[in-house]
Amino acid sequence: MGENWFQREFMAPRRLAFNVFFYGLHVGLFAYGWYSQYSNVRLAGLNSLLWSVWISRGAGLVLALDGGLILLPMLRNIIRIIRPKLTWLFPADENIWFHRQVAYSMAFWSMVHTTAHYVNFINVERTQIRKQTALQIHYAQPGGITGHFMLLIMVVMYSTAHAKIRKECFEAFWYTHHLAFFFMLGLYTHATGCFVRDSVEPDLISTFPFYSTEHCLGYLSWRFIIWPGIIYFGERVWREIRARRATRLSKVLIHPSGAMELRIVKPSFKYVAGQWLFLQVPELSSLQWHPFTITSAPEDPYVSVHIRQVGDFTNALGERLGVGPSVVAAMTKAASKGYEKDSKDISRGNFVEVDPAMSSITLPQIRIDGPYGAPAEDVFDNEVAVLIGAGIGVTPFASILKHIWYRQKKGKLGSLRRVEFFWVCRDAPSFGWFQSLLSEVEAAQADPNFLRINIYLTQKINEDMLWNIAVNDAGADYDPLTLLRSRTMFGRPDWNSIYTRMREAIETGQYIPGSNSQLKTKVGTYFCGPSVLAKAIKEATVAHSNSNVEFSFAKEHF
Amino acid sequence: MGKLVWHSYARFVSITASVYAVWAGFFGLFYRKFFWDFVGGTLRDPGGIQAPASAAPFIAIIVKVPVVQIASMILGMIMLVVEYPLPQIKEFAIYRSLAMRVVFLLIQVILNILYYQGTNAAIWSLIAAMCYTRAVMLGEEMKEAQENRGKGGIA
Numbered sequence: 001m002g003e004n005w006f007q008r009e010f011m012a013p014r015r016l017a018f019n020v021f022f023y024g025l026h027v028g029l030f031a032y033g034w035y036s037q038y039s040n041v042r043l044a045g046l047n048s049l050l051w052s053v054w055i056s057r058g059a060g061l062v063l064a065l066d067g068g069l070i071l072l073p074m075l076r077n078i079i080r081i082i083r084p085k086l087t088w089l090f091p092a093d094e095n096i097w098f099h100r101q102v103a104y105s106m107a108f109w110s111m112v113h114t115t116a117h118y119v120n121f122i123n124v125e126r127t128q129i130r131k132q133t134a135l136q137i138h139y140a141q142p143g144g145i146t147g148h149f150m151l152l153i154m155v156v157m158y159s160t161a162h163a164k165i166r167k168e169c170f171e172a173f174w175y176t177h178h179l180a181f182f183f184m185l186g187l188y189t190h191a192t193g194c195f196v197r198d199s200v201e202p203d204l205i206s207t208f209p210f211y212s213t214e215h216c217l218g219y220l221s222w223r224f225i226i227w228p229g230i231i232y233f234g235e236r237v238w239r240e241i242r243a244r245r246a247t248r249l250s251k252v253l254i255h256p257s258g259a260m261e262l263r264i265v266k267p268s269f270k271y272v273a274g275q276w277l278f279l280q281v282p283e284l285s286s287l288q289w290h291p292f293t294i295t296s297a298p299e300d301p302y303v304s305v306h307i308r309q310v311g312d313f314t315n316a317l318g319e320r321l322g323v324g325p326s327v328v329a330a331m332t333k334a335a336s337k338g339y340e341k342d343s344k345d346i347s348r349g350n351f352v353e354v355d356p357a358m359s360s361i362t363l364p365q366i367r368i369d370g371p372y373g374a375p376a377e378d379v380f381d382n383e384v385a386v387l388i389g390a391g392i393g394v395t396p397f398a399s400i401l402k403h404i405w406y407r408q409k410k411g412k413l414g415s416l417r418r419v420e421f422f423w424v425c426r427d428a429p430s431f432g433w434f435q436s437l438l439s440e441v442e443a444a445q446a447d448p449n450f451l452r453i454n455i456y457l458t459q460k461i462n463e464d465m466l467w468n469i470a471v472n473d474a475g476a477d478y479d480p481l482t483l484l485r486s487r488t489m490f491g492r493p494d495w496n497s498i499y500t501r502m503r504e505a506i507e508t509g510q511y512i513p514g515s516n517s518q519l520k521t522k523v524g525t526y527f528c529g530p531s532v533l534a535k536a537i538k539e540a541t542v543a544h545s546n547s548n549v550e551f552s553f554a555k556e557h558f
Numbered sequence: 559m560g561k562l563v564w565h566s567y568a569r570f571v572s573i574t575a576s577v578y579a580v581w582a583g584f585f586g587l588f589y590r591k592f593f594w595d596f597v598g599g600t601l602r603d604p605g606g607i608q609a610p611a612s613a614a615p616f617i618a619i620i621v622k623v624p625v626v627q628i629a630s631m632i633l634g635m636i637m638l639v640v641e642y643p644l645p646q647i648k649e650f651a652i653y654r655s656l657a658m659r660v661v662f663l664l665i666q667v668i669l670n671i672l673y674y675q676g677t678n679a680a681i682w683s684l685i686a687a688m689c690y691t692r693a694v695m696l697g698e699e700m701k702e703a704q705e706n707r708g709k710g711g712i713a
Contacts, residue, residue, distance in 0.1 A: 115585060118675050122589045125606040133607055134674065135596055148678065155682055159570035169562035 026062050026105060033058035042198040042217060049123050056116035059109045061219055066106040067187045068225030071232045073099040080373040142193035146186040153183045184229045191218040243369045250302060253353050254323050263302040264368060272298055273403035274396045277370030284316050289369060293395040297402035306395060320364055380414035382524035388422040388537060390529025394434055401441050424456045424493060453486040456493050495540035503549045525553045565656055565698050568689030572663060573641050575682035579634035579666055582675035586627035591674035592620045620673050630669040630676060637662055654700040656690050663687035
């Protein structure tokens, strides 16, 4: 195991710096909130409740901070714009991670705040410092009502957001997370009851915000933290407007492997390689947006996504297009038998176009929202780009490889000299659609040293298959499995030796023709796939960086 | 994607509610108050609400001796042991009984609704119990844990 969970989550240098800053800020604010309540002579009445009121006020201030922070990482469009400028400061593609950290902190401080208030209110009732009962404050005043309501919403939102539930039923997570709207309303109005005051009765007035700041001495934090909420709301509205712009599904191609390729024409949609989008099919559900990686290059006249029929939504989409799982299964079977192998064109069965003119099927209305960022945008800043896709995680690289190919044709490669493409894949049938793209890119390569394709098949192969490969592979121009010129390798890649060899080759000047060893060579690794593999690769990149060669690592999230 | 597995969802609500119950019960030891004392109670200044004479049995087990709070803490801990679960408990078939959880959670509701701090725990336990009931109605079953799970290197 090497390191335990705590070391990994909290003690890794960047995490440690974040934790010290983040939790330091929280504890600092808590202490300030405590002190400002404690030392406020105007609140002497409340201070007779002693430590519980100091704690509740401190925790309240911390919660205001968290309430302001929680929406920031969700401002997708703004993050997409500012990310390229701020990569040095924080990994903005880790926005969901940050969202979770704020949420954890929020849960903890809610516990502190609520506990303290339960003590506060029972003491108010006992001492009758205000002529109220505890239950009146809890269930009849704005602060109490919104507080209990927010706690309930948190239970529902947090429990459905657990990784296990998201996996089992993404809709449950997706829909309940929109309770955030009511949660935020509750948060912004939590203090409207004027609980923190120096007067006997709450000093409520008839004009907004319906309490006077003369006697209501809360933090007035909603004035600050409401802005992320407003911006987020605006962004959702903007996304809705943008999604309604003219969009047409122009073509549907079914690849023999079962992947559906949707080609969408939307002139207002601008993107760069490696980004992803949200797709909605109003006929199937007018509420659900599903993320897909863009597989076309920006130079293409259309936007394409490749969709495998693996879940409810994708199956339903397949059925709608008349190519449900049964049809695809038959196609896949036919393709894996290799019916068309005898024909001259080297491919594993061709794709089939769903043509509304030929069949009774009409193409559904479709809406797309995006694009949203991915770290692979900055491929061209490196001299060498190592692109590693594992399994279905290869999809963003379709766009990037195509894009690199277009740029290469135009001779605008930036500092990019070489591309190493790795695809780690478990089983052969899933090669299908991507293979056609790879062979296109491979065939178009004038310079054999520019793009190298490495395909690793990690599936256990039985003896029959082994012999089959051995017999067919020997002397053939094309690899029998992928039908590419590059050979398929079997077993898991050994990243350490791969990076060692790459570094040595770069240092001796063999790798990049004409490169100068005085200059530092930048090698960027772009990975998309499971996190276990990501960790292994990241360690390899860190271990092999030195003064001559700098390996960097970026991971994409789905 | 997919279908909500109600019992795996209910588990998270149940864990949350049970943690709350333990914490509420703990604070209930120090600030003892019968939740329903406002029914027919009189407000004293100072002193707070004094429960009516008819509530004497509840006052005896909540305010005089915090039996309910202690019971609620113990039950909450039992729920946590079952739900988390403690490794030793996985072997028993009863561990996989959803009906047992519904019963336990309903007892938790009753215990927690009685004292001041327990209201939210009671409401959340009720939600968890309803989710488990839904799971039972849909015929969901908990799968038996595989023997070799979590024993890296042995299997």
